[in-house]
Amino acid sequence: MPRFSLVLVAVSLTLGVITPCVGEPAALADEGRQIYRTAIRSDGSSLRALVQNDVPLPPSAAACVNCHRRSGYGISEGGSRSRNLTAPALFEPTTKPPIRPAYDDQTLIRAIVAGIAADGSELHANMPRYELSARDAEALTAYLRTLGANPAPGVSASELTIATVIAKGAPAAERDAVETVLQRFVELKNAQIRQESERAAASDRQYYGRSWQRAFRNWSLQVWTLTGPTSTWREQLESYQTARRPFAIVSGTAGPDWSQVHDFCEANEVPCLLPLSRSPKSNDADFYSLYYSTGALLEARVTANHIAHAGIPSDVKILVVHEDNDASRAALGAFQDELEKHEFRNASAIQVSGRKLSSRKWRALVRSEQPDVLVAWLPVSSISTLGGRSIDELSIPQHVYTANAFSDWLAADVQQGVLSKRIRHVYPYSLPREGLVQFPREQVWLKHQGLADLDPVSASKALYACRVLGMGLADIQSTFSREYLLESLEHALDGTQLTSVFPRTSLGPNQRILSRGAYVVGLAQIQDGVFAIPEWIQP
């Protein structure tokens, strides 16, 4: 078994450089946190590590966070089981096998450097052996003494507080759906919890009963309403939080700009589960916010991808007509980047005002621009006039694309005719079908609760978010850690199709977007029953 410079560490121990400390300074713990999460020291140098006896690991792979996770609770994946490193676990003796004494500062460093556990046994070959300076050891120990040491906010002995965020300027149908569904869900949840607590108390299988009993909490729902300009939202969120901290934020809607809420959640380390937000500041790189999709950005990429594989020459003239808002501009950027990958470089854009685009304006636009491909990111009312009588059928471009983020064709009365034959609509949800409920798993609950009048997409998304929280809490039971909740969901939400809103979902470690594809549907197919499955694109 390879050993790093144990002499260095051993000498340090002898000289008392590493001493058991009470109340290490915060700066040392911060350094330790950086080492734990990145395997990189504050001077920018990286830790050296060997795994499986002879395999060197790059810092991205060597960081403790990879296997022991941000929460410190560890993971069981790929046949590799990494232990709970939170302070209460590490610095206490275990009570269940494998029995070992508590770690102390010395035995902890010995484990990391030499791979020897607190009971003297050898740690598994999957645990790397690290080269640690005395300073590294001090910092890491300081951090580990804080990891998971404090109880999570928003959880008392009897209650779990959750919040939802609803901006007054968000579409009414979404606000209604979120508020109504969340309130009903929480009401039902609390009614069930009382029942289950009594059952557990009476249960013969005492171990089972006790672990559920300990985990049960009444849910308390806080509705955080945001008013005024988005620049004031951060302050409003902070003030809601000061009044009452939630364990997690569930669902919510802020219209097209969720970024203030996203930033708040990252800064305050609050899980933010599946808002309705149509064009979120979403990415996989941040930790606390989980999204359904990247909304308009995804649809833009799918559009570009479809164009690139449509068998048309790459020098065709592509024109995007869009409104004056951030969502459209962001989508345009994603669209052009994706086109660029496939060497389509002749794309331009025209911004139009919010008012309905008349047939006359379309005619002028099409005549002057003469696009081969038209991408219309406009409300349905504006696009419909493209099929108006004053436009020569031959002048409507052969290829017309619309996107669900901007045009809700399902809510519209679409006339037959050449327009609906030409339009390819990018649609991210499970397809509506003649005579069938579109989102069975969710709509059966909504109907049963007398909430069938709510907008089905919004209500189904709000419901699924609640179910996701419930599922996550059932997994983590009494381990009320916000990070552990998210880590648990990374596994729980993968593969198994638990929502009918999207035809395909997946998740994984360090992933935060549930759905990554969309259909490209001939517009006529959305109105009639669908018999052929349209193309599904995951760019």
Place this chain on the structure above:
Amino acid sequence: MSSVSVIALLCFGSASASEPPAADPHAAHRKMMSAPDTKIEHVAYDVPDISLFDSSGRAAHLRDVFATDRPVIVNFIFSTCTTICPVLTSTTLQLQQQLTDDAVQPNYVSISIDPDYDSSDVLREYARRYGADWTFLTGPPDDVMNTLRAFDAYRGNKVNHFALTLMRSGNAEQWTRVEGLTSAQKLARIWRDTSL
């Protein structure tokens, strides 16, 4: 614990206690969890008639990638896996180094088990991060899942994935299937045994 005894432990190691196990109601489960680290078998696989895509976005017909006369070493990873995939990839790099001077060089192939997230671009970045110069494959989800099934690598959700390395020397009828993580040295030994 005194500093002196700590140094002694560090420098000279320690014997792990071997006592008869106390009555443990979870013994069977823990035995299953701590099964031997590597399992080696010899299996024949039918390479399916599927085309995936490599990290440059080029089509990769599996029956060409795994043509009978090509010596290959294959593993299964996904780019956001933080537990065993970094180890698997790093071990493969180390293995590649160990085999540099061998007369027969294997063709290394890594297949993504997460086609939803792992586009060609993402795999290219993963390969760059490790300095891995071999073939990385992804594709439409159904094609990838059928590929995994063909090699008995499919376990449903990603959470169930496991360390799997398949080796086949040129014109061999059977593949050597190595389940579990192990050192690069041991993998080199297994590879050289297959080429005999």
